[in-house]
Amino acid sequence: MKPRAGFQRRVVCKVAEDVINVDIVDLDNGITNVLVSGRMDVQGALAVDKKFSTIADEKKKVVIDLSQVTFLASLGIRTLIMSCKTLASKGGDMVLLNPQPNVEKVLRTSGVDTVIKIVRDMNAATAIFAK
């Protein structure tokens, strides 16, 4: 990923699995950007579940960049929901950034969009956290 203008970034952690990668970057505006790449199917969700749990425990404003996620199953939804609940319980929040059309259909069909906002770009995500 190319750094966005106005943001300094520090790579905190990178987890590589067979079917899914998670890149975690703390931005200097207090937002943590989590770029997920691959399939959040059963195997993918199980592979990243602990990492998401740690993110939810340690961070406060979290953007989950879904632009590189090609598949999302109900177990992946569970991972997102449980992490968002943890964040919300301590005053934090999560937004979902730029999902692919099929993945967005999964999110809207299951009603995830009613509890976690879906945005198209980082500016929109930043605006939500600023409220």
Next chain:
Amino acid sequence: MNAVQKQHVNHPNTWRKAFVGTIDGISAAAQWVDTIATGQKFPEQLVFALQVCVEELLTNVVRHGGAKSSGDLSDVPVPPLDVEITISTGAQRVSMTVEDNGKPFDVVNAPAHRIDQPLDEVQPGGLGIQLIRNFASSIAYEQAGLGNRVIVEFLL
């Protein structure tokens, strides 16, 4: 002739293969379905819909099909269940039949849930059934074959 084409049974547009009811089995089945769907040049949305349905149907089998399973994926039954998948294509539709020898589970009449409550009250469960019902054109269940038989159909 590749490995997938060798799975043809009795009809040139029918594929059948057996899998074990494990997490690895789910992934193997999803890959097999994807190979057939892309090989047949199905539309991208149909490929995705097939993926959603095979993933969620087999996840249900693995989580809930075993007599001793608590639903936790770390507590899958031993020995694992048998699953058989059949895909058939016609002029206007594609059908996928999933049979398993697990506990009876009527996916048609099982409760499906869409998240429609405040975040702190959300209990993720039943979302898979909700997804199956939305991504398939039709769904049917009967106790036959290996035990449970679910037939999902998709319009081409």
